[in-house]
Amino acid sequence: MAGFRDMIGHKKEIAHLEQAISTGKVSHAYIFSGEKGTGKKTLADAFALTLQCTADGERPCRKCHSCRQAMGGNHPDIIYVGHDKPTSIGVEDIREQLTGDIQIRPYNGNYKIYIIPDAEKMTVQAQNAILKTIEEPPEYAVIILLAANEQVFLDTIRSRCVIMNLKPVPDEQVKNYLMEQVQIPDYQADICVAFAQGNVGKAIRLASSEDFSMIKSSAMQLIRNAGRMEISEIIEFVKGIQDYKISIQDYLDILALWYRDMVYYKATKDIDGIVFRDDLRTIRETVKLCSYEGVEEVMKAIENAKTRLKANVNFDLTMELLFLVIKENIHG
Secondary structure, eight states: OOOGGGOOSOHHHHHHHHHHHHHTOOOSEEEEEOSTTSSHHHHHHHHHHHHHOOOSSSSOOSOSHHHHHHHTTOOTTEEEOOOSSSSOBOHHHHIIIIITTTTSOOSSSSOEEEEETTGGGBOHHHHHHHHHHHHSOOTTEEEEEEESOGGGSOHHHHTTSEEEEOOOOOHHHHHHHIIIIIOOOHHHHHHHHHHHTTOHHHHHHHHHOTTHHHHHHHHHHHHHHGGGSOHHHHHHHHHGGGGGTOOHHHHHHHHHHHHHHHHHHHHHOOSTTOSOGGGHHHHHHHHTTOOHHHHHHHHHHHHHHHHHHHTTOOHHHHHHHHHHHHHHHTOO
16 A cells, blocks of 8 residues: 555645645545556555554654555445446445445544445445545544535535646656666666646556557557458458457557557657657658548548547447548558
8 A cells, every 4th residue: 555655746735634634624525536456556655544543753654553444445434435337426336335334433533444445436326425425424434525526416416526637747757667666778768657637547558568669569550451451352461460458549549549650750850859769660651651630530430430439330330430530641
């Protein structure tokens, strides 16, 4: 379990929470909002660890009994609310794990902390059940809702919570972390950082993947050969990327990043400004085949494909439309 000092970015939010702890003005309810991988759970863990630490000096000390319990994942007063159904958190989940338990005083600390991951999955009934507790909480209760978007909550819940929207972390901070902690070379860190767009979790996931080089190789192979492949071959090729345990949305992001490099290099001839520097030869060759307008059409088509797939439009049809645009605008 990480402490505040171990986190990348989110300095404003960390400062707010540290101030609340030091002044004894901890709220009874928080919403940490941000897309998956932005550090919501890491921030909640660090907050809980620090709150429960019993040391007199700098907190968390990582040495006291409370810290050792928290870091071991078995602190009795740090409760993670789970759910059986993959798509929803029902009223019974909230009653059994939170509202039915919260009246029991903390076992060995000043706080009893409830962390609800994927809190946006709470049904309206579940939200109403938790609302009564947020309105009249025990003095020791702290409830932390982790959600991709706080707008899904009832206004009555949002108005009673301290809301923290976790913003993307600056690229340089993410790159330094990847190079120092994950120990990858700078050119690979650049790709991960550009691909993640400030999402630390996504950057770490990609950088740590044993399949990274295969994912990148697959994307490069498709870019080089799309002009000679039939659409049906391309679709089967793209389906194969799921073998690398990466989502099609992520794969399309890699393609978009490649074409962004093409536009940049075509306009500036600046090698240092491109992400795929180790594939400069392919970029130079492909740039000769297309116009600015053509690449813009491709990038627009990639975004349209991502939107269609999120809306569950047929995969084959979506890919066919995308690669028809690529063949027409890049490969003639």
